[in-house]
Amino acid sequence: MKNKNISDKKELKVKSRTENLSEIRAFIKDFASSVGFKQDTIDNMTLACDEACTNIIKHAYKFYPDGEIVIKLKYENKKLVITIIDYGKAFQPESIPEPDIQEYYKQHRVGGLGMYLMKTLMDDVKYVSIPGKYNQVLLSKSLTSSQ
Amino acid sequence: MAEFSTAVKDQGSVSVVYLSGYLDAHTASMLENNFSDLISKDKFKIVVNFKDLVYISSAGLGVFMAFIEKIRENSGDIKLTTMSDKVFNIFDLLGFPLLYEIYNSEDEAVKKFEETGKVEK
Numbered sequence: 001m002k003n004k005n006i007s008d009k010k011e012l013k014v015k016s017r018t019e020n021l022s023e024i025r026a027f028i029k030d031f032a033s034s035v036g037f038k039q040d041t042i043d044n045m046t047l048a049c050d051e052a053c054t055n056i057i058k059h060a061y062k063f064y065p066d067g068e069i070v071i072k073l074k075y076e077n078k079k080l081v082i083t084i085i086d087y088g089k090a091f092q093p094e095s096i097p098e099p100d101i102q103e104y105y106k107q108h109r110v111g112g113l114g115m116y117l118m119k120t121l122m123d124d125v126k127y128v129s130i131p132g133k134y135n136q137v138l139l140s141k142s143l144t145s146s147q
Numbered sequence: 148m149a150e151f152s153t154a155v156k157d158q159g160s161v162s163v164v165y166l167s168g169y170l171d172a173h174t175a176s177m178l179e180n181n182f183s184d185l186i187s188k189d190k191f192k193i194v195v196n197f198k199d200l201v202y203i204s205s206a207g208l209g210v211f212m213a214f215i216e217k218i219r220e221n222s223g224d225i226k227l228t229t230m231s232d233k234v235f236n237i238f239d240l241l242g243f244p245l246l247y248e249i250y251n252s253e254d255e256a257v258k259k260f261e262e263t264g265k266v267e268k
Contacts, residue, residue: 018173022150025169025202043233050204054172099241113205113241120240 010074016057016067016086024053024071028082035075037143044121045082045141051114052084052137060088060135078143083136090131150174153181161192161257167199170207178207182214182225191223194256198229203237211247224248226256 012027014020025046032042053069061067070085099112118125123145128136151174154165162185170178185193195211215225228250230238238244250256 018171021171021173021204022169040233047202047204047237050171054204054206057172113208117205117237117240 010072012071014069014071015065016061016063016069016088017065018054018057020069021050021053024069025050027071028073031073031075032080035080035143037080037141041141041145045080045139048118048121048125048139049082049084051118052082052139055091055114056084056086056088056135056137060086060091062089064088080141080143082139082141084139085134085136087134090129091127091135092129093127151177153177155181155185158194158257159261161194161260162190163194163196163253163257165196165199169202170200170210171202171204172206175206175210178210179213182210182218186214186217186221189221191218191221192260193218193223193225194253194260195225195227196229196253197227197231197234200231200234203234205241208238208241208243211243215246224260226250226259228253228256 010031012024014023028046028049029042032045033039037045049071053071056067056069057063067086067088070083072083072085074081074083093115096112096115099116115125118139122139122141124138124140126138128138151166151168151170153167156163156165164178164181164185166178168174182193185191211225218225226248227238229252230249235249238247238249248256248259250259
């Protein structure tokens with residue numbers, strides 16, 4: 001499972017365990033740097049992908065450790081599209097409000113921050129959920145985008 | 148992979164927690180344990196030194212949210228110090244500078260407790 005020929009891969013399958021987040025980050029980082037993204041952008045994409053996978057582990061699989069997470073990377077027309085697929089519980093992104101940090105503080109809430117970060121750090125975030133089949137998150141970033 | 152570690156040192160009545168490596172959903176529980184341990188010892192004046200922290204995700208930020216109120220209810224605080232620009236940017240994106248005092252140096256953060264130490268809320 002650990003870091004073998006990771007730079008050659010464009011698809012990664014891992015189990016739904018937080019211990020795999022470091023492998024996921026390394027996978028994104030190696031691929032994004034090989035196609036020419038600059039370090040700050042790579043850091044942002046890596047974090048967005050970590051957040052997406054953390055949400056899958058916590059919410060789609062509810063910490064069930066043997067769920068599958070598939071991460072596909074495609075670089076085309078100077079744009080990287082990260083597709084993350086899981087087979088857990090369906091997800092309705094519109095049910096998650098934008099976080100208000102002061103309200104979070106009062107309510108002791110800690111969720112929802114990841115989704116906000118993903119939207120902020122990537123150019124585009126799309127969710128496709130086919131209940132009972134799979135969920136898909138698409139994160140995209142253009143090579144020429146400012147962040 | 149030993150990707151995250153913490154160390155706690157006392158500086159007078161202030162506990163300084165040093166973070167190193169990658170703080171994510173996998174490693175966040177280690178920091179939770181540090182905070183729980185300090186609270187169980189009635190140590191509520193906490194400075195967190197981020198000097199060697201290279202990465203933080205929202206799961207790591209959530210740890211600070213989970214403990215801050217309990218600590219402030221006991222006249223304590225979590226003050227943050229020596230963050231890299233990269234880590235600060237993530238805190239900033241989520242509006243954390245509104246909720247936490249962030250200092251450039253550990254000394255400054257520790258001294259702030261000493262200055263306010265006599266002022267009970």
